[in-house]
Amino acid sequence: MRLFEAEAKALLQEHGVAVPFGVWVTEETQLLDALATVGRPAMLKAQVLSGGRHKDGLIRALAESDPDATAVQFFRRVVGGRDPCAGVLVERRVEHSGEMYLLLDVDDLSGDIRCWTSASGGVDIEQNAGDLREAHFPADEPAPRERILASLDPRLAAPAAAAAADAAAALVSAMRGCDAEIVEINPLGLTNGTAMVLDAKVTIDDNATYRQQIPAPSLSPRAANVRRSADALSERAHVAGLTYLPLDGDIALLSMGAGFGMAVMDLVAEHGGRLANFIDTSGGVSVNAVRELADIVLCRAREVGARSIIISFVIAASSLRNVIEGIVAALSDHPERPPIFSTFNAGAAATVSMSYDEAVEWLESAGVHVSPDLPDTVSAAVACGFQSAR
Amino acid sequence: MNPALLDSLDKDARVVIAGITGQYARDQTRTMVEFGMNVVAGAAPGRAGQVVWGVPVFDALAETADLCPTIAIVYVSAARVAAVAREAMDLGVKLLVIAAEGVPLHDTMRLRAEAVRRGCCIVGPNTVGLLRPGRCLAGSLVPDFARPGPVCVLSRSGTLSIQIVSLLSRSGIGQSLCVAVGGDRVVGSTPAEWLQVAEADPSTRAVVLIGEVGGQKEYQAAEVIETMSKPVVAYIAGRSAPQDTPMGHVGAVVREYRDTAAAKISALESAGATVSPTLWDVPGIVAGLLEEAR
Numbered sequence: 001m002r003l004f005e006a007e008a009k010a011l012l013q014e015h016g017v018a019v020p021f022g023v024w025v026t027e028e029t030q031l032l033d034a035l036a037t038v039g040r041p042a043m044l045k046a047q048v049l050s051g052g053r054h055k056d057g058l059i060r061a062l063a064e065s066d067p068d069a070t071a072v073q074f075f076r077r078v079v080g081g082r083d084p085c086a087g088v089l090v091e092r093r094v095e096h097s098g099e100m101y102l103l104l105d106v107d108d109l110s111g112d113i114r115c116w117t118s119a120s121g122g123v124d125i126e127q128n129a130g131d132l133r134e135a136h137f138p139a140d141e142p143a144p145r146e147r148i149l150a151s152l153d154p155r156l157a158a159p160a161a162a163a164a165a166d167a168a169a170a171l172v173s174a175m176r177g178c179d180a181e182i183v184e185i186n187p188l189g190l191t192n193g194t195a196m197v198l199d200a201k202v203t204i205d206d207n208a209t210y211r212q213q214i215p216a217p218s219l220s221p222r223a224a225n226v227r228r229s230a231d232a233l234s235e236r237a238h239v240a241g242l243t244y245l246p247l248d249g250d251i252a253l254l255s256m257g258a259g260f261g262m263a264v265m266d267l268v269a270e271h272g273g274r275l276a277n278f279i280d281t282s283g284g285v286s287v288n289a290v291r292e293l294a295d296i297v298l299c300r301a302r303e304v305g306a307r308s309i310i311i312s313f314v315i316a317a318s319s320l321r322n323v324i325e326g327i328v329a330a331l332s333d334h335p336e337r338p339p340i341f342s343t344f345n346a347g348a349a350a351t352v353s354m355s356y357d358e359a360v361e362w363l364e365s366a367g368v369h370v371s372p373d374l375p376d377t378v379s380a381a382v383a384c385g386f387q388s389a390r
Numbered sequence: 391m392n393p394a395l396l397d398s399l400d401k402d403a404r405v406v407i408a409g410i411t412g413q414y415a416r417d418q419t420r421t422m423v424e425f426g427m428n429v430v431a432g433a434a435p436g437r438a439g440q441v442v443w444g445v446p447v448f449d450a451l452a453e454t455a456d457l458c459p460t461i462a463i464v465y466v467s468a469a470r471v472a473a474v475a476r477e478a479m480d481l482g483v484k485l486l487v488i489a490a491e492g493v494p495l496h497d498t499m500r501l502r503a504e505a506v507r508r509g510c511c512i513v514g515p516n517t518v519g520l521l522r523p524g525r526c527l528a529g530s531l532v533p534d535f536a537r538p539g540p541v542c543v544l545s546r547s548g549t550l551s552i553q554i555v556s557l558l559s560r561s562g563i564g565q566s567l568c569v570a571v572g573g574d575r576v577v578g579s580t581p582a583e584w585l586q587v588a589e590a591d592p593s594t595r596a597v598v599l600i601g602e603v604g605g606q607k608e609y610q611a612a613e614v615i616e617t618m619s620k621p622v623v624a625y626i627a628g629r630s631a632p633q634d635t636p637m638g639h640v641g642a643v644v645r646e647y648r649d650t651a652a653a654k655i656s657a658l659e660s661a662g663a664t665v666s667p668t669l670w671d672v673p674g675i676v677a678g679l680l681e682e683a684r
Contacts, residue, residue: 108605111499111576139499208494259547262627263669269630317417347532
């Protein structure tokens with residue numbers, strides 16, 4: 001889960017990282033109180049999940065002399081704009097003499113935390129990517145300050161480097177504590193031997209959100225609106241714990257297993273077709289879970305006027321009966337649908353509840369064309385033009 | 391990873407199963423027992439005294455220490471994996487299979503670091519495990535789809551490992567070893583580490599490597615392939631995957647060119663692997679390479 005800047009800073013601060021004092025407001029009525037609490041000069045920062053806020057006018061400095069109306073106008077513009085916005089972070093402006101860039105991520109081979117730093121931060125960091133310096137830290141040991149210091153650009157002045165190393169050590173610790181996948185600090189403000197996180201992009205591991213404290217404004221309707229999926233089927237799939245992606249083709253796919261789904265997608269492309277969706281389950285396969293999965297696929301097929309639907313899966317030990325009953329139940333809710341072609345494979349443990357032949361009978365009775373060979377199934381699905389199966 | 395690990399992966403291995411009383415684990419236990427594995431104990435809190443397919447159940451893995459287990463298979467929920475996996479490592483097991491999907495990333499990172507230090511090999515998380523047809527089953531791979539033979543199958547995807555084993559067997563090509571390393575971004579052992587095991591394994595004559603878009607694992611594998619004497623056939627799933635979208639597996643996401651199937655295919659071909667356009671073309675290519683090697 002990608003965090004809003006205000007959420008990220010609150011979490012980092014809890015883990016001992018220095019951030020500017022700020023208040024996150026989601027309603028206009030809270031704005032002037034927040035401004036009075038923070039004081040001036042202040043920064044007004046739209047809470048959106050996209051990057052490039054400086055360039056898009058979503059950050060504004062508020063000087064001593066600026067009237068309150070300036071802040072109100074900014075709030076109305078960003079919150080009432082076309083793109084969803086989860087309010088404004090009102091933050092004390094921090095003067096600093098230098099800036100640097102810092103990124104923490106995970107090495108997918110060793111499982112180490114990688115620390116990337118550049119002595120020049122700012123909005124043009126992508127142009128300076130060649131300056132990035134890399135250091136690795138084992139996942140289960142503290143990041144030694146001396147090693148961080150040694151990994152920094154030697155052009156950094158000693159007090160700034162020391163402050164940056166302290167901040168980086170705290171951020172590595174915070175990354176672990178927050179269950180973060182990525183922590184990107186741009187810039188880290190440096191002044192007189194102190195370092196402060198001026199902007200932060202943090203992505204929390206979705207599998208660990210249950211053990212993280214999410215700040216209250218995150219639960220506001222505005223924040224929920226920003227995070228909500230763009231289309232209804234994606235939102236339904238999200239609620240059901242499914243991975244669902246609408247794609248731009250016209251062959252709907254019901255598959256289970258991420259790798260298998262990708263392989264079917266490739267096979268369809270190899271035959272000259274394009275999928276209308278990708279879908280994957282995680283966890284168990286109850287009849288109701290499969291019915292919901294199948295219903296989403298059938299709705300997608302209707303949405304795009306799919307020429308055909310492919311049902312394909314491989315199961316080791318999940319109940320084949322549950323899968324087939326779920327699919328057939330969903331099919332009965334969609335009498336108007338394009339032709340459906342299926343190939344599936346089930347291990348002995350899966351067929352305890354229903355034999356392969358019985359499953360074929362169930363599907364064929366529901367109007368599904370079953371073949372033992374997936375390339376044949378894909379070929380038929382790609383070749384057929386749209387027509388109602390019934 | 392020590393290639394000698396394979397020597398301890400057979401039906402004489404002493405297997406313990408954590409979370410054995412859940413329905414999925416019960417079904418897998420039955421398959422492993424019927425396969426002939428020596429499953430000496432299971433564990434589930436509050437279930438001591440129960441018996442699952444002839445396997446005695448204890449409250450915790452720690453209580454099975456006297457049975458000197460060598461393989462632990464963990465079927466507990468994602469949130470409990472870290473604690474239970476450490477308990478298994480404390481038993482001194484050589485192989486630890488973690489089935490759960492959704493294990494917190496930092497838990498896996500810490501477990502991997504710990505396992506490397508302790509000389510324990512982790513397969514998973516998010517895996518269907520490991521199979522040596524006719525010799526060893528540790529997890530949920532489907533033994534009735536497999537047959538003994540000379541091909542080692544390594545895959546990031548569980549469903550694709552099951553499918554490729556089935557396709558190879560139907561083409562008359564048996565397998566020496568099948569490992570689904572796990573679909574998560576960080577896993578306990580990488581395909582590259584298993585390639586080294588396959589290279590040293592006298593019963594393996596060729597390797598099938600099933601990769602995916604996203605991450606660096608295929609590049610690490612390519613470095614090993616360059617040094618191997620045995621032929622490698624590779625397939626990368628997700629050639630048509632859209633940008634910036636995780637494709638079900640947490641690690642399968644294309645963010646930059648290096649993550650794409652095209653970039654990985656190029657690296658694997660440069661390293662000497664034969665790359666198959668689809669999974670379904672793999673058996674034919676393998677058959678040709680085995681024939682050439684005769």
